[in-house]
Structures are given as C-alpha cells and as structure tokens.
Amino acid sequence: MINREKEDNFLLFFLSKFKETSLLNKFLAFTKKISWKSLKTSGVLLLTLVLLGTGIFYLATTTPAVAIIVNGNNLGFAPNLNEAQTIIQDVLSKQGETVGRVAKTSDNIEYDKVRIKKEIYANNKVSPEVLFNSIKPYIEGVGINVNDKFVVVLGSQEEADSVLAKYIEHFTKPSEKNIVSSAEFKENISKISVQVNPNEVKTIDQAFEILLKGDVVESIYTVEPNDSFWLIARKNNMLTEDVIAGNPGFTENTIIQPGQKIKLVKVQPYLTVISKGTKIVNEVIPFDVVTKVDSKLAAGKSVVQQAGKDGEKIVTYNYVEENGKTITKEVVKEEIVVEPVKQIIAKGPNPAPVYVGTSRGSGSISGMIWPLSGPITSYYGYRWGGFHTGIDIDGVTGQPYVAAASGKVVFAGWNGGYGYSILIDHGNGVVTRYAHSSKLNVKAGQNVEKGQTIGLVGSTGRSTGSHLHFEVIINGSTVNPLNYL
Numbered sequence: 001m002i003n004r005e006k007e008d009n010f011l012l013f014f015l016s017k018f019k020e021t022s023l024l025n026k027f028l029a030f031t032k033k034i035s036w037k038s039l040k041t042s043g044v045l046l047l048t049l050v051l052l053g054t055g056i057f058y059l060a061t062t063t064p065a066v067a068i069i070v071n072g073n074n075l076g077f078a079p080n081l082n083e084a085q086t087i088i089q090d091v092l093s094k095q096g097e098t099v100g101r102v103a104k105t106s107d108n109i110e111y112d113k114v115r116i117k118k119e120i121y122a123n124n125k126v127s128p129e130v131l132f133n134s135i136k137p138y139i140e141g142v143g144i145n146v147n148d149k150f151v152v153v154l155g156s157q158e159e160a161d162s163v164l165a166k167y168i169e170h171f172t173k174p175s176e177k178n179i180v181s182s183a184e185f186k187e188n189i190s191k192i193s194v195q196v197n198p199n200e201v202k203t204i205d206q207a208f209e210i211l212l213k214g215d216v217v218e219s220i221y222t223v224e225p226n227d228s229f230w231l232i233a234r235k236n237n238m239l240t241e242d243v244i245a246g247n248p249g250f251t252e253n254t255i256i257q258p259g260q261k262i263k264l265v266k267v268q269p270y271l272t273v274i275s276k277g278t279k280i281v282n283e284v285i286p287f288d289v290v291t292k293v294d295s296k297l298a299a300g301k302s303v304v305q306q307a308g309k310d311g312e313k314i315v316t317y318n319y320v321e322e323n324g325k326t327i328t329k330e331v332v333k334e335e336i337v338v339e340p341v342k343q344i345i346a347k348g349p350n351p352a353p354v355y356v357g358t359s360r361g362s363g364s365i366s367g368m369i370w371p372l373s374g375p376i377t378s379y380y381g382y383r384w385g386g387f388h389t390g391i392d393i394d395g396v397t398g399q400p401y402v403a404a405a406s407g408k409v410v411f412a413g414w415n416g417g418y419g420y421s422i423l424i425d426h427g428n429g430v431v432t433r434y435a436h437s438s439k440l441n442v443k444a445g446q447n448v449e450k451g452q453t454i455g456l457v458g459s460t461g462r463s464t465g466s467h468l469h470f471e472v473i474i475n476g477s478t479v480n481p482l483n484y485l
C-alpha cells in the first residue's frame, strides 16, 4: 500500500482560478485606464479583496477528502486518512471473519488526499460493500498434501497438526485399557504454506470430515478364473453392487471372463493410520454343549440336563490395526475371571449321525466361492492361544450364507462348540463346514449347488458373536480356506 499525499498549494490555485475567469486580465486592463499613482493603494486593496473573496468561496464550497484507490480505480472518498485506513482494515477483518483473522490483500491500495466539491464528496462516499467486493483477500494458511496431492487448507500449522492428531485419535481410541505404542500414517503427508481465499480455509472439524470421507479411488482389476462380482467384491473389501456400479453397462447378470479388465471404483479415506498397541478386554467364554445319549428318552427327543453358563476372561493382546481394523492380534495374557458351565443335553436314541470320515481323493476342488460376504475377523492357524481350524467371517444373525461349492450335505444339525452346523462333501476328499448358524436350510443327504443358500448366520455353540465359521477339510484335515477361495 502506498500512501501518496498531495500538497495543496493554495496560492497556485488562486492564480489558476484568476486565469480561468480572466479576472486578473480584466483587473489589469482596468488599472491601465486609470492613473496608477493615485489608485495604487486602492488597487492593491481591491486585489486583496478579490483574492480573499474567492478564497472564502472556495473554502465554503469544497472539502478535504481522501480518495481510496484500489488497483488504480477510485472507489470513493473517506473524510480523512485515518478513517480511510480504518475502513480498509474493517473490510479486511470482515473478509477474514470466517477464519477469525484479518485478511491480507495483494491489491494495490492507495490513499489520495484531495480537496473536492462538497457535492461530489457527498455523492461518492466510499461504501464498505463496494470495497468488500472489490478487494481480493487472502489468508496465509497451511495446506495438507497426501502423497503429493493437495487435500485441504487450515488456518495455521497448529490447526493442521490438530486435524492429524484428531484423525489418529479417532481410529486408535487410546484409553487405560488400550495402550497405543505407535501410530503413524501409511501415506506420505506434507504441510505447505499457501495463500488462499479465506473461504477455502477449513476448520479443524471440517478438515477432519474431508479427510475421513476420502476420495474416489479407481483401479483396474483383471478377472481371475472362477471370479464372480461377489468374489471380486470380497477380495477387494467392497460391496458387490459397488463393483457392478463402477462399470457402466454391467448388471449382476453380466458374464465376466478370466483375463478381462474391469474397473474398481471405491471411496476410501485419504489417510490410513497404522497403529500398534496393547488392549485389555473382557471377553465372554461361551459355554460348551455336551450331548449324551440317554436310552430312556424317546427317539429324537432331547432334554437339557444342565443349563450352560458363559464364563468371563480378561484377555491382554498386542495388535496391529489399520484405521481401527485389526490386521494382527496376538494374545499375551489370559486370565479367567468366571469359569463357564457346560450345557449338558440328554438325547434319545438314533441321534443325528455325526459325520466323521470324509471321502478320500485328490483333495482338489475348483471354483470354490466365499460362503458369506464380510470381513474376516479371525484367520486360520494359531490364534487366541489355540488352533483355529477355519476362518471367521463377520456377519449378522439371520444373514444367509451359501455353499462354497456344489456337493452333498453329509451333516446338518447341532454339533457341540460348532453349534448348528453343516458339512458338505464335495468329492475328491474335500469337505466344507459352516458353523454357529441360527438356522439350517438343508438336511443331511441333500445335494446342493454352489452359491445355494444353506443356512443363516448366528452365534450358536462356542461363539462370541454372530459370524460364520468356515472350514475346508481335505482328506480329514483342516486346511487354510484362503488357499481355496
């Protein structure tokens, strides 16, 4: 901003006024006609009077003012320099109001001290609204870049740091029972100084929502043998309908071929927090169910001899999480607070045959599909201080699950810790098990097709929540189902 001040030269003004009106010329002509000697004194007096009169007239009809000139355009007059500067400061404050700061501008603002007719001044008083709309403001903010892509601007370095801290806290939720030992972003984050319009600056809460809501990420997927939209969705942690929607013209009946490239369009948060720590949680120990054959009971009849009661344990485990989702879990300590009580069921003779043997064969099966769409909450292998013989797929009670491949149902009923479960023999020595169901839709001896609904998700048997426990058994031994899906 340049403060240019113009000095008014009163005398010069008078002389120019005389020239314009040729008053001086008239006066000089007049002095030639009369005797100079005798009129010398009165002439000087007259000149003085004329000068004074014009001066008084000028002072009475004009006013001092300050023109506010923005980028060379006179936007109006303020009464004086102080007020002009105050008006500009007020405008910049108003422009930066949303950020709670005074905005800056790189526009060229000049203050021009002038003397103008009162009438002109009255009609051209500067308007704060005009200035507000004419001056281009900016705020010095801090932009957050994720993997070199600009995402959001905050008012300051501190606010940018607060947003990132809030994001980490949102996913890690540290507490007395969740000691977070480390938390870092998977993405490369940089914070850069930027000059932006105050409207573009976000509050901490707004920026947090933007980061969390994320952006559409598009990738190309090559269809593999035996893929279906549903299976592709499972592999990529998406919904089947979103896989289809990402490919215009596709419907659920569109046939896809191995090798075909399809688009995967998904919205994911801008940032991924990888956290490591130790959690202490109270867990329910589900009671075991033991069935005894009682020949005194009628065939097919069962009686609960002893009601089961869940136990309770305090489990300490180390974890790795990505945006709050468990990636690995390792139990370091288990303390039983309440021992569970077994449920004992007495059953009449001819109980449902328990499937023991499996057909022997090559152990090969092609085209096995996921029986349920959902995240895996527990993997095959040593987990939770024991050996987990299948995978747990998260689901809600009543959600249908399907046969992973076609085959013959060899068992459908209650089976101890498995609760209501199903065994399907697919031939070649391959059997699959589906456990903890709330309802079974098939009976032993029945043939089922791949993808056919065979039961509903539940939490029966030894289960801590609604999920499908899915096993693949080859020649009598469980194998990691993920190698077959």
Ligand SMILES: [Zn+2]
Residues within 6 Å of the ligand: 378, 388, 390, 391, 392, 468, 469, 470
């Ligand atoms: Zn399980």
